[in-house]
Amino acid sequence: MPREITGFSNPLIKRVRSLREKKHRKREGHFLAEGLRILTEAEQAGHLPVLLFYAAESADHPIVRRLIAATEANGGEVIETIPDILHKLSGKENPQTVIGVYPDQLTPLAALDRSKSDIWLVVQSMRDPGNLGTILRTGDAVGAGGVIMIDDCVDPFSVEAVRASMGALFTQSITTARWEEFMEWLRSGPGQLVGTSLNTTHDYQGPRYDSPTFLLVGNEAKGLPLDYEQSCDLLVKIPMLGKADSLNAAVATAVMAYEILNQKRDRG
Structure with a gap:
């Protein structure tokens, strides 16, 4: 069941936002991906986010519903939030509908x-x-x-x-x-x-x-x-x-x- 976060001072929001910087990505071993197209491509390639953020108003979109179900079934956490927080996470004026957090994909x-x-x-x-x-x-x-x-x-x-x-x-x-x-x-x-x-x-x-x-x-x-x-x-x-x-x-x-x-x- 998705949990709701609407506060900008929430520690998880601050930690995920920090992934926009290389030093924090390196420390956490995770990165951000945005948008239905990219997250769908990831899903089709066998990659699901460990954290999935979506705006409440997009909850009825069929692709969003599928991503929510797949992420939860895979053990990931789903967060329902507001567009302003999605903007804070992405840094874009018009943030995407969904944002995912994924582990690094480097191959030795x-x-x-x-x-x-x-x-x-x-x-x-x-x-x-x-x-x-x-x-x-x-x-x-x-x-x-x-x-x-x-x-x-x-x-x-x-x-x-x-x-x-x-x-x-x-x-x-x-x-x-x-x-x-x-x-x-x-x-x-x-x-x-x-x-x-x-x-x-x-x-x-x-x-x-x-x-x-x-x-x-x-x-x-x-x-x-x-x-x-x-x-x-x-x-x-x-x-x-x-x-x-x-x-x-x-x-x-x-x-x-x-x-x-x-x-x-x-x-x-």
Whole structure:
């Protein structure tokens, strides 16, 4: 049975609101997800919140009712509240109908099964949460095995990254690693490391990509470090016919991922 919280000073409200900050997410091991679409995607991927907040006026919505029942059946707690508290939790002027609290979804590098997919996405020092969220969506779209985050990347569980992923956060395995650790793991089994770079003459549609392909994309502003490029099996670039010298990192990842996917589909 849902309990009701309408007071802004409630300790649970304060604790959940603190999850908007990275240090508190790290301490608690939980993060926020908002909206019926994202929470439904999570449910379909087998993830239910440990805490579910909803506005009283949305209680009759069929999806809200289903989420309430599923969360309670799974041992989670359901909280009925008011829109102003949902606004306080989300930080948005027009808060979503529901907000869920979920445990972190990180997968250890050693636990990855590289045979799970022909495509893996690897991002290095990615700083923009919108880019990372979009890359997670791309990974879901092309059936990637997951996203491996190298070095100091943006927090994938930030409110902004979760929003941008549109639920793909729950369908993709997410792994963090240092470069040396990743390379040691990568070279312990099959896998072609393909880097995107301006320092090459290889057009991205020219090579034949091996399976599994690990697509490496660098920092939005600086690209890949030179020594990282030198460690790649192959460097490719996307032709730029206008004045810009490169695409947005998330867009470039999507273009590359679909080229790799299409090659593998053609072979199939």
